[in-house]
Amino acid sequence: GALVYQYPRRTICKSGTSMRMECQAVGFQATSVAWYRQSPQKTFELIALSTVNSAIKYEQNFTQEKFPISHPNLSFSSMTVLNAYLEDRGLYLCGARDEGAAETLYFGSGTRLTVL
Amino acid sequence: GDQVEQSPSALSLHEGTGSALRCNFTTTMRAVQWFRKNSRGSLINLFYLASGTKENGRLKSAFDSKERYSTLHIRDAQLEDSGTYFCAAEDGSSGNKLIFGIGTLLSVKP
Structure with missing residues:
Protein backbone atom coordinates (compact mmCIF):
# COMPACT_ATOMS: atom_id res chain seq x y z
CA GLY A 1 0.00 0.00 0.00
CA ALA A 2 0.86 3.66 -0.13
CA LEU A 3 2.87 4.97 2.80
CA VAL A 4 4.57 8.22 3.63
CA TYR A 5 7.47 8.25 6.05
CA GLN A 6 8.45 11.47 7.67
CA TYR A 7 11.48 12.13 9.86
CA PRO A 8 12.51 13.12 12.35
CA ARG A 9 9.37 12.56 14.41
CA ARG A 10 10.39 15.20 16.90
CA THR A 11 13.06 17.84 16.98
CA ILE A 12 14.13 20.64 19.24
CA CYS A 13 16.16 23.56 18.06
CA LYS A 14 17.43 26.76 19.55
CA SER A 15 15.84 30.00 18.50
CA GLY A 16 17.54 31.36 15.39
CA THR A 17 18.82 28.01 14.18
CA SER A 18 17.51 25.88 11.33
CA MET A 19 16.23 22.38 11.00
CA ARG A 20 15.48 20.10 8.07
CA MET A 21 12.70 17.55 7.80
CA GLU A 22 12.33 14.83 5.23
CA CYS A 23 9.46 13.01 3.60
CA GLN A 24 9.62 9.73 1.71
CA ALA A 25 6.85 8.11 -0.30
CA VAL A 26 6.79 4.32 -0.39
CA GLY A 27 4.66 2.26 -2.72
CA PHE A 28 3.72 5.06 -5.08
CA GLN A 29 5.16 7.95 -7.01
CA ALA A 30 4.86 11.24 -5.20
CA THR A 31 4.28 13.52 -8.14
CA SER A 32 2.74 16.07 -5.79
CA VAL A 33 3.87 16.86 -2.24
CA ALA A 34 2.20 19.32 0.09
CA TRP A 35 3.70 20.59 3.33
CA TYR A 36 1.33 21.63 6.12
CA ARG A 37 1.81 23.06 9.57
CA GLN A 38 -0.43 22.73 12.60
CA SER A 39 0.45 25.43 15.07
CA PRO A 40 -0.71 25.13 18.69
CA GLN A 41 -4.49 25.52 19.01
CA LYS A 42 -4.89 25.76 15.24
CA THR A 43 -5.77 23.47 12.39
CA PHE A 44 -3.51 22.50 9.53
CA GLU A 45 -2.50 25.23 7.12
CA LEU A 46 -0.80 24.73 3.80
CA ILE A 47 2.77 25.97 3.53
CA ALA A 48 3.53 25.03 -0.05
CA LEU A 49 2.62 22.64 -2.80
CA SER A 50 5.37 21.00 -4.83
CA THR A 51 4.67 19.23 -8.10
CA VAL A 52 7.44 17.51 -9.99
CA ASN A 53 8.48 19.49 -13.06
CA SER A 54 6.69 22.60 -11.82
CA ALA A 55 7.67 25.49 -9.62
CA ILE A 56 6.92 25.13 -5.93
CA LYS A 57 3.93 27.25 -4.98
CA TYR A 58 3.99 28.89 -1.55
CA GLU A 59 0.91 30.08 0.28
CA GLN A 60 0.52 33.55 1.63
CA ASN A 61 2.54 34.04 4.83
CA PHE A 62 5.07 31.39 3.80
CA THR A 63 8.13 32.01 1.64
CA GLN A 64 10.87 30.05 -0.02
CA GLU A 65 13.40 32.10 1.87
CA LYS A 66 12.02 30.84 5.16
CA PHE A 67 10.87 27.33 4.17
CA PRO A 68 13.01 26.10 1.25
CA ILE A 69 11.71 22.87 -0.21
CA SER A 70 13.46 20.27 -2.32
CA HIS A 71 11.54 17.69 -4.38
CA PRO A 72 14.26 16.05 -6.46
CA ASN A 73 12.50 12.84 -7.42
CA LEU A 74 9.23 10.94 -7.19
CA SER A 75 9.86 9.47 -3.75
CA PHE A 76 11.50 12.20 -1.71
CA SER A 77 10.92 15.72 -0.52
CA SER A 78 12.55 17.81 2.19
CA MET A 79 11.76 21.13 3.79
CA THR A 80 13.95 23.29 5.99
CA VAL A 81 12.75 25.77 8.58
CA LEU A 82 15.36 28.50 8.48
CA ASN A 83 16.07 30.76 11.42
CA ALA A 84 13.35 29.18 13.54
CA TYR A 85 11.58 31.17 16.20
CA LEU A 86 8.85 30.47 18.69
CA GLU A 87 6.06 31.10 16.19
CA ASP A 88 7.44 28.32 13.98
CA ARG A 89 6.73 25.61 16.52
CA GLY A 90 4.12 23.05 15.69
CA LEU A 91 3.52 19.83 13.80
CA TYR A 92 4.75 19.79 10.22
CA LEU A 93 3.05 17.30 7.95
CA CYS A 94 3.95 16.19 4.49
CA GLY A 95 1.21 14.86 2.27
CA ALA A 96 1.93 13.13 -1.00
CA ARG A 97 -0.16 12.07 -3.93
CA ASP A 98 0.38 10.32 -7.23
CA GLU A 99 -1.39 12.73 -9.53
CA GLY A 100 -1.91 10.15 -12.19
CA ALA A 101 -3.18 7.30 -10.06
CA ALA A 102 -5.15 8.41 -7.03
CA GLU A 103 -6.96 11.37 -5.64
CA THR A 104 -6.18 10.59 -2.04
CA LEU A 105 -3.48 12.55 -0.27
CA TYR A 106 -1.40 10.32 2.02
CA PHE A 107 0.19 11.89 5.06
CA GLY A 108 3.27 11.08 7.06
CA SER A 109 3.17 11.08 10.85
CA GLY A 110 4.64 14.54 11.01
CA THR A 111 7.65 16.27 12.51
CA ARG A 112 6.97 18.07 15.75
CA LEU A 113 9.18 21.12 16.07
CA THR A 114 9.90 22.70 19.43
CA VAL A 115 11.84 25.96 19.48
CA LEU A 116 13.67 26.94 22.65
CA GLY B 1 -13.98 33.69 7.45
CA ASP B 2 -13.08 30.03 7.66
CA GLN B 3 -13.88 28.08 4.51
CA VAL B 4 -14.34 24.80 6.37
CA GLU B 5 -16.44 24.80 9.52
CA GLN B 6 -16.26 21.53 11.42
CA SER B 7 -18.52 20.54 14.28
CA PRO B 8 -18.68 19.54 17.00
CA SER B 9 -15.23 20.41 18.31
CA LEU B 43 -3.19 11.13 9.94
CA ILE B 44 -5.05 8.03 8.81
CA ASN B 45 -7.06 8.31 5.62
CA LEU B 46 -10.69 7.38 6.18
CA PHE B 47 -12.48 8.53 3.04
CA TYR B 48 -12.00 10.49 -0.14
CA LEU B 49 -15.23 11.64 -1.79
CA ALA B 50 -15.85 13.69 -4.89
CA SER B 51 -19.60 13.13 -4.48
CA GLY B 52 -22.16 10.79 -2.93
CA THR B 53 -21.54 8.46 -0.03
CA LYS B 54 -19.02 5.84 0.97
CA GLU B 55 -19.14 3.30 3.71
CA ASN B 56 -16.36 1.37 5.41
CA GLY B 57 -17.24 -0.81 8.34
CA ARG B 58 -18.80 1.30 11.05
CA LEU B 59 -18.01 4.54 9.27
CA LYS B 60 -20.04 6.21 6.58
CA SER B 61 -19.38 9.50 4.87
CA ALA B 62 -21.37 11.72 2.57
CA PHE B 63 -20.46 14.75 0.51
CA ASP B 64 -22.80 17.17 -1.20
CA SER B 65 -20.88 19.74 -3.19
CA LYS B 66 -23.94 21.73 -4.15
CA GLU B 67 -25.26 21.94 -0.58
CA ARG B 68 -21.69 22.54 0.64
CA TYR B 69 -21.37 19.99 3.39
CA SER B 70 -19.93 16.64 4.29
CA THR B 71 -20.71 14.29 7.15
CA LEU B 72 -18.98 11.41 8.86
CA HIS B 73 -21.22 8.96 10.69
CA ILE B 74 -19.87 6.59 13.30
CA ARG B 75 -22.01 3.72 14.52
CA ASP B 76 -21.38 1.19 17.27
CA ALA B 77 -18.44 3.24 18.54
CA GLN B 78 -15.51 1.34 20.04
CA LEU B 79 -12.81 2.51 22.42
CA GLU B 80 -10.21 2.44 19.64
CA ASP B 81 -12.23 4.97 17.64
CA SER B 82 -11.11 7.67 20.07
CA GLY B 83 -8.98 10.37 18.50
CA THR B 84 -9.22 13.59 16.58
CA TYR B 85 -11.10 13.53 13.29
CA PHE B 86 -10.48 16.08 10.56
CA CYS B 87 -12.28 16.88 7.39
CA ALA B 88 -10.28 18.53 4.62
CA ALA B 89 -11.79 19.91 1.45
CA GLU B 90 -10.25 20.51 -1.94
CA ASP B 91 -10.92 23.90 -3.35
CA GLY B 92 -10.84 23.14 -7.06
CA SER B 93 -9.80 26.65 -7.95
CA SER B 94 -6.60 26.29 -5.91
CA GLY B 95 -5.31 23.10 -7.44
CA ASN B 96 -4.88 20.33 -4.92
CA LYS B 97 -4.88 22.51 -1.86
CA LEU B 98 -6.63 20.92 1.11
CA ILE B 99 -8.37 23.20 3.57
CA PHE B 100 -8.70 21.55 6.96
CA GLY B 101 -11.44 21.82 9.52
CA ILE B 102 -10.53 22.51 13.14
CA GLY B 103 -10.98 18.87 14.09
CA THR B 104 -13.34 16.92 16.34
CA LEU B 105 -11.94 15.28 19.46
CA LEU B 106 -13.87 12.06 19.91
CA SER B 107 -13.75 10.25 23.22
CA VAL B 108 -15.34 6.83 23.41
CA LYS B 109 -15.98 5.63 26.94
CA PRO B 110 -16.94 2.20 28.31
Missing part, protein backbone atom coordinates in the same frame (compact mmCIF):
# COMPACT_ATOMS: atom_id res chain seq x y z
CA ALA B 10 -15.51 17.66 20.90
CA LEU B 11 -17.74 14.62 21.22
CA SER B 12 -18.10 12.00 23.92
CA LEU B 13 -19.76 8.68 23.14
CA HIS B 14 -20.43 5.53 25.09
CA GLU B 15 -19.32 2.29 23.51
CA GLY B 16 -21.90 0.95 21.11
CA THR B 17 -23.54 4.28 20.37
CA GLY B 18 -23.13 6.49 17.33
CA SER B 19 -23.12 10.04 16.14
CA ALA B 20 -22.20 12.27 13.22
CA LEU B 21 -19.57 14.86 12.51
CA ARG B 22 -20.23 17.58 10.02
CA CYS B 23 -18.26 20.01 7.90
CA ASN B 24 -19.89 22.97 6.20
CA PHE B 25 -18.14 24.80 3.42
CA THR B 26 -18.46 28.45 2.57
CA THR B 27 -17.66 27.81 -1.09
CA THR B 28 -18.12 24.98 -3.55
CA MET B 29 -15.49 22.32 -2.94
CA ARG B 30 -14.32 19.76 -5.45
CA ALA B 31 -13.82 16.90 -3.01
CA VAL B 32 -13.44 16.12 0.66
CA GLN B 33 -11.21 13.82 2.68
CA TRP B 34 -11.76 12.61 6.21
CA PHE B 35 -8.85 11.69 8.47
CA ARG B 36 -8.33 10.37 11.96
CA LYS B 37 -5.27 11.39 13.92
CA ASN B 38 -4.15 8.41 15.92
CA SER B 39 -2.28 8.27 19.22
CA ARG B 40 1.06 8.38 17.38
CA GLY B 41 0.10 11.57 15.58
CA SER B 42 -0.34 9.99 12.16
